[in-house]
Amino acid sequence: MRTVPRVACINDLSGFGRCSLTTALPVLSVMGVQACPVPTAVLSKHTGFPQFSFTDLTDTLPDYFESWSDLDFDWIYAGFLGSLGQIRLVRQFFRSQKQRNPECRILLDPVMGDEGRRYSTYTVELCDAVRELVAEADVITPNITEACLLTGIPYQGECLHRHEAEQLAEQLMPLGCRAAVITGIVQENRICNLTRQGENVAFSSVHRTECLFSGTGDLFASVLCGALARGLSLPDAVSAAGDFLSEVTQDTLRQGTPAAEGVLFEPLLYQLGRLFHEKNAKGE
Numbered sequence: 447m448r449t450v451p452r453v454a455c456i457n458d459l460s461g462f463g464r465c466s467l468t469t470a471l472p473v474l475s476v477m478g479v480q481a482c483p484v485p486t487a488v489l490s491k492h493t494g495f496p497q498f499s500f501t502d503l504t505d506t507l508p509d510y511f512e513s514w515s516d517l518d519f520d521w522i523y524a525g526f527l528g529s530l531g532q533i534r535l536v537r538q539f540f541r542s543q544k545q546r547n548p549e550c551r552i553l554l555d556p557v558m559g560d561e562g563r564r565y566s567t568y569t570v571e572l573c574d575a576v577r578e579l580v581a582e583a584d585v586i587t588p589n590i591t592e593a594c595l596l597t598g599i600p601y602q603g604e605c606l607h608r609h610e611a612e613q614l615a616e617q618l619m620p621l622g623c624r625a626a627v628i629t630g631i632v633q634e635n636r637i638c639n640l641t642r643q644g645e646n647v648a649f650s651s652v653h654r655t656e657c658l659f660s661g662t663g664d665l666f667a668s669v670l671c672g673a674l675a676r677g678l679s680l681p682d683a684v685s686a687a688g689d690f691l692s693e694v695t696q697d698t699l700r701q702g703t704p705a706a707e708g709v710l711f712e713p714l715l716y717q718l719g720r721l722f723h724e725k726n727a728k729g730e
């Protein structure tokens with residue numbers, strides 16, 4: 447095992463709005479993980495803003511992945527994907543990496559939408575292709591909207607009873623992933639994350655912040671990926687990500703910044719750093 451685990455981060459680079467690579471890179475670095483970016487698109491701002499520039503980088507990916515064919519990764523973390531061709535190339539990369547290193551694990555955040563709506567760049571065809579990509583993943587991290595898009599279950603809001611959340615998770619498993627974490631389930635004043643691994647189901651909940659900041663899913667998946675790469679079990683990694691999210695969203699709410707600017711994680715990154723540095727010191 448490497449002393450510094452290595453993760454390939456396949457995601458877009460959005461210049462403003464704290465999401466995707468601008469979240470994943472600092473979070474993984476502070477957790478003691480080498481983050482190797484694969485930019486899928488460059489946007490001036492994320493798609494939650496009324497105007498943004500968008501440059502698709504699909505054409506650059508074959509050479510990019512080809513030049514990485516002599517590298518292997520402990521984890522691959524994939525998020526926002528911009529086109530059907532891109533999804534095909536990402537699937538090939540997943541497979542070739544698993545062939546090189548059967549220990550390589552894949553975390554797929556099936557980024558497609560939120561609050562019952564698809565993001566503006568996600569067509570129905572793109573969502574269908576993401577659904578097929580789920581079969582390649584060890585862990586997926588859909589929010590409720592994405593879990594509904596993946597399963598075809600109608601979206602009925604962010605509040606789910608335990609048994610409804612369990613049903614949603616059960617319907618995800620036939621898509622072929624090894625484990626699923628459904629994020630952002632609202633239960634009164636708590637936010638729950640459901641973890642389904644094989645037949646096992648676990649809920650972990652944290653205090654709920656009454657505001658939906660963009661990029662929270664990316665922040666959750668990034669911390670989860672870092673924790674998994676650092677060797678935590680899936681339930682422990684989900685708790686670590688949930689705890690951090692709860693803390694930073696409460697802090698962001700106090701600052702009163704616009705929701706589209708995302709979660710102000712910068713002032714609290716040191717806490718993640720300290721937590722995982724202590725694990726280093728203890729040899730964990």
Ligand code: PXL
Pocket residue numbers: 458460465466489491492493494526557565660661662663664
């Ligand atoms: O946070 C998910 C995300 C990632 N990347 C881009 C987005 C969004 C959500 O709006 O627009 C470009």
